[in-house]
Each structure stands twice: as C-alpha cells, then as structure tokens.
Amino acid sequence: MFDLSGKTALVTGANTGLGQAIAQALAGAGADIVAVGRSAPADTEAAVRAAGRSFLFLEADLTSQAGFAEIVSRCEKEVGAPDILVNNAGTIRRADAVDFSEADWDEVMNVNLKSAFFLTQAVGRGMIARGAGKVINIASMLSFQGGIRVASYTASKSGIAGLTKLLANEWAGKGVNVNAIAPGYFSTNNTEALRNDETRSRDILARIPAGRWGKPSDLGGAAVFLAAPASDYVHGAIIPVDGGWLAR
Numbered sequence: 001m002f003d004l005s006g007k008t009a010l011v012t013g014a015n016t017g018l019g020q021a022i023a024q025a026l027a028g029a030g031a032d033i034v035a036v037g038r039s040a041p042a043d044t045e046a047a048v049r050a051a052g053r054s055f056l057f058l059e060a061d062l063t064s065q066a067g068f069a070e071i072v073s074r075c076e077k078e079v080g081a082p083d084i085l086v087n088n089a090g091t092i093r094r095a096d097a098v099d100f101s102e103a104d105w106d107e108v109m110n111v112n113l114k115s116a117f118f119l120t121q122a123v124g125r126g127m128i129a130r131g132a133g134k135v136i137n138i139a140s141m142l143s144f145q146g147g148i149r150v151a152s153y154t155a156s157k158s159g160i161a162g163l164t165k166l167l168a169n170e171w172a173g174k175g176v177n178v179n180a181i182a183p184g185y186f187s188t189n190n191t192e193a194l195r196n197d198e199t200r201s202r203d204i205l206a207r208i209p210a211g212r213w214g215k216p217s218d219l220g221g222a223a224v225f226l227a228a229p230a231s232d233y234v235h236g237a238i239i240p241v242d243g244g245w246l247a248r
C-alpha cells in the first residue's frame with residue numbers, strides 16, 4: 001500500500017527544508033526523483049542516489065510559469081512520466097498590511113499559487129490521459145488561519161487550499177488524487193525570522209501540543225501516504241502535520 005517502486009515523483013524546491021525531506025521520503029519508498037527549482041540540490045541528489053533511486057535536476061525559477069511543458073517532456077523522456085507531483089516550492093515576505101508592497105504580493109503569489117496551479121495543469125494533462133496520478137500541494141496553517149504581517153503568504157496558502165479542493169472535484173473521477181499537506185511550524189529557512197524573534201518563537205512553541213517545532217523528516221509519512229495506493233480514495237483533503245497546533 002505504501003510502495004512507490006517504479007514511480008516518478010516531480011518535487012519542486014527539493015534542495016532544502018521540507019522539499020528535501022519529502023524527496024528523501026518518496027525515494028525511500030521507491031520513487032525516482034525529478035527535482036525542479038532554482039538551486040542545485042546536491043545533498044538531495046546524494047541522498048536519493050544513496051537510496052538506490054535515480055535523480056534528475058531541472059532548473060527553473062518558479063516566479064515565472066514559462067517552460068512548464070518542457071519540464072514535463074524532459075521528465076517523461078529522461079526519467080519517466082510523472083506519477084507524483086509535489087508542489088512544495090514556496091516563499092514568504094513579511095510586512096505590516098498597511099505597508100505591504102505590490103512586489104512582495106506578486107513574488108509570493110507567483111511562486112506559491114500561480115506556478116503551483118500551472119505546473120499542476122501541465123503535469124495533470126498527462127495524468128488525466130493515463131488515468132492515474134497523485135498531486136500533493138504544500139499548504140500551511142495559514143490555509144486555515146489569518147496569520148500576521150504575511151498578507152500575500154496567507155492569500156497564497158488559502159488559495160492553495162481552495163485549488164486543492166477544486167482540482168479534486170474536477171480530477172477525482174479521472175483517477176487523479178489531489179490533496180495537500182498543511183505543515184505546522186517547522187525549522188527551515190522559511191521560519192528563520194520567526195525562530196530568531198524570541199517572543200514569537202516562545203509563543204509559537206507554547207501553543208504546540210507536541211512541545212516542539214517540526215523536523216522536516218516529520219512530513220515524510222504524510223507525503224508517502226498521499227503519493228501511494230494507500231490514499232487512492234482520499235481526494236481534496238488538507239492534512240495537518242502540525243504537532244497538534246490546530247487542535248488547540
């Protein structure tokens with residue numbers, strides 16, 4: 001039920017943080033990995049190859065949606081048609097709403113929402129034609145909550161939750177599962193500013209029932225589940241992996 005042997009997983013932003021851990025977990029379950037992003041994922045490549053899986057890096061700046069058809073065709077030719085897509089790449093900008101700039105709005109919305117949608121469309125066409133596929137979006141606690149000082153991030157992650165449900169409605173009957181993982185607070189580059197702010201860091205920790213921040217490897221199980229036959233009847237779900245944050 002959790003075997004990904006012979007599957008190809010396309011993972012965005014796999015060079016670091018959560019994307020790296022997800023790529024490693026999928027490779028551990030048997031999938032070959034195609035990493036899409038702007039930074040060379042040397043450590044991820046080494047870990048995937050050590051797990052005995054093949055690895056391909058396709059360079060792309062996901063601020064723009066150009067070249068998505070080429071990403072899919074290179075994946076198909078060089079590794080195999082993508083059976084699994086993980087829309088993980090994401091960015092964040094912090095400023096008070098009254099001062100929030102259009103540049104900070106566009107940058108975050110382009111990477112987190114627009115590119116995630118159009119890459120899913122490009123990959124999804126083949127999945128629909130083959131009658132099988134697994135799309136995993138990386139949502140956030142701010143898919144459910146408002147957050148503070150992160151207007152474009154909250155809009156993008158609320159949007160990704162909506163798109164996850166819309167795509168599930170359109171594609172569930174075509175054999176394609178579209179779901180999301182909503183990570184709580186994890187120690188990665190994305191949360192460095194929060195962790196460096198003593199008050200915010202202490203307040204966040206105090207609210208996490210598990211009593212600790214997440215480690216990227218904590219996401220691996222949910223990613224393998226949503227990529228594997230075990231989740232074949234799961235559609236449009238946004239699964240929190242948050243140490244209990246939302247239960248509070």
Ligand code: NAP
Pocket residue numbers: 012013014015016017018019036037038039060061062063087088089090091111138139140141182183184185186187188189190191
């Ligand atoms: P991270 O360490 O900052 O990783 C973000 C990834 O996205 C990196 O690979 C980064 O590449 C890539 N990326 C950003 N902008 C890009 C662009 N324009 N083109 C291509 N790639 C780009 O943060 P993370 O925490 O692992 O974040 C992964 C995902 O989890 C994001 O969607 C984030 O919103 C989400 N998330 C994180 C947390 C958390 O607590 N950490 C919580 C909820 C959701 P570079 O290394 O080249 O910048």
